Amino acid sequence: MDEKKAVELAQAVSDNCIARRVRFVNRVITNLYDKALRPLDVKTNQAGILVWLFLHGEAGPGDISKALRMEKSTVSRNVSRMKNKGWIEIMSSDDRPTQAIKVTEDGRKLLQAAYVEWTKAQKKALDLLGEDGVDSVRRLYETLSSGRDPK
Amino acid sequence: MDEKKAVELAQAVSDNCIARRVRFVNRVITNLYDKALRPLDVKTNQAGILVWLFLHGEAGPGDISKALRMEKSTVSRNVSRMKNKGWIEIMSSDDRPTQAIKVTEDGRKLLQAAYVEWTKAQKKALDLLGEDGVDSVRRLYETLSSGRDPK
DNA sequence: GTTAATATGTTGTATATGCAACTCAAGAAG
DNA sequence: CTTCTTGAGTTGCATATACAACATATTAAC
Numbered sequence: 001m002d003e004k005k006a007v008e009l010a011q012a013v014s015d016n017c018i019a020r021r022v023r024f025v026n027r028v029i030t031n032l033y034d035k036a037l038r039p040l041d042v043k044t045n046q047a048g049i050l051v052w053l054f055l056h057g058e059a060g061p062g063d064i065s066k067a068l069r070m071e072k073s074t075v076s077r078n079v080s081r082m083k084n085k086g087w088i089e090i091m092s093s094d095d096r097p098t099q100a101i102k103v104t105e106d107g108r109k110l111l112q113a114a115y116v117e118w119t120k121a122q123k124k125a126l127d128l129l130g131e132d133g134v135d136s137v138r139r140l141y142e143t144l145s146s147g148r149d150p151k
Numbered sequence: 152m153d154e155k156k157a158v159e160l161a162q163a164v165s166d167n168c169i170a171r172r173v174r175f176v177n178r179v180i181t182n183l184y185d186k187a188l189r190p191l192d193v194k195t196n197q198a199g200i201l202v203w204l205f206l207h208g209e210a211g212p213g214d215i216s217k218a219l220r221m222e223k224s225t226v227s228r229n230v231s232r233m234k235n236k237g238w239i240e241i242m243s244s245d246d247r248p249t250q251a252i253k254v255t256e257d258g259r260k261l262l263q264a265a266y267v268e269w270t271k272a273q274k275k276a277l278d279l280l281g282e283d284g285v286d287s288v289r290r291l292y293e294t295l296s297s298g299r300d301p302k
Numbered sequence: 303g304t305t306a307a308t309a310t311g312t313t314g315t316a317t318a319t320g321c322a323a324c325t326c327a328a329g330a331a332g
Numbered sequence: 333c334t335t336c337t338t339g340a341g342t343t344g345c346a347t348a349t350a351c352a353a354c355a356t357a358t359t360a361a362c
Binding site for chain 2: 339341342343349351
């Protein structure tokens, strides 16, 4: 009868699992921003990529993948959707070692509109987490982003 | 020419956005656990639900939704997949105000096998985040889970 | 200069996630 | 007893995410 043993293991996982907590926090926080951005028909993720692209000039999917620690196929699809919406354009020069993506005028406009909504969500998140929480998030991010991608 | 203005806004978002960081952390951490669990053909999410169910006896989708702060349709689908894999069974008594879900014997076995893999991922996460990081995650989770679900 | 190895992207497949709309059943109002 | 209102779940739709397999192109080896 490993029933009791199983309960102990499950309890240990529940009590200590980092992923469980990180994922919970992610769901709650992402929801906040997604809801705020809904009127603009853009989600947190794509808005984030757009911001990154805007700040990094012409970059390729590979750069996004490395910077945001996102699988290349994930980036590929997101870029594709963003292109379809007209927020970015791809300057592939046929001879494409890599691609060069640029934020379009529409993309820039979206960015400015999104800023207003972002501010609201950001405020709610701050209210929920408190200054300390926000600092924690920042530190966690710094810790992980400084480490190499374990491929 | 709001070009400069737009850059400032984008920079402000990049510098402060909580969602961006939470999501980044989530991707990195979730990946760790998903990779560890792959041999068992289960992902972090379903393993988490299974653990929760195992510890809470017979509960319904609604309970899972509330506890894990997951949209009911998300739960619905995850439960469906888990049922197909034989890890849980649903005791719907025809007269169903709510359903009662129970972890099956196979589910329990999976749980025990997953524990071994979980330990590895957990160790990696601990190495990456450090004791302080893990504490931060725990506090963030406590903060959010104590708060009500803003529906 | 071929060949082997590597880097860059895309596409098939599957899970995770949430919103909107819908079905059904259980209660509350009358 | 009907009607109206909730509560619980399901399903259509769309995005987010990653792995595996594939197509190409670039570079390194000889």
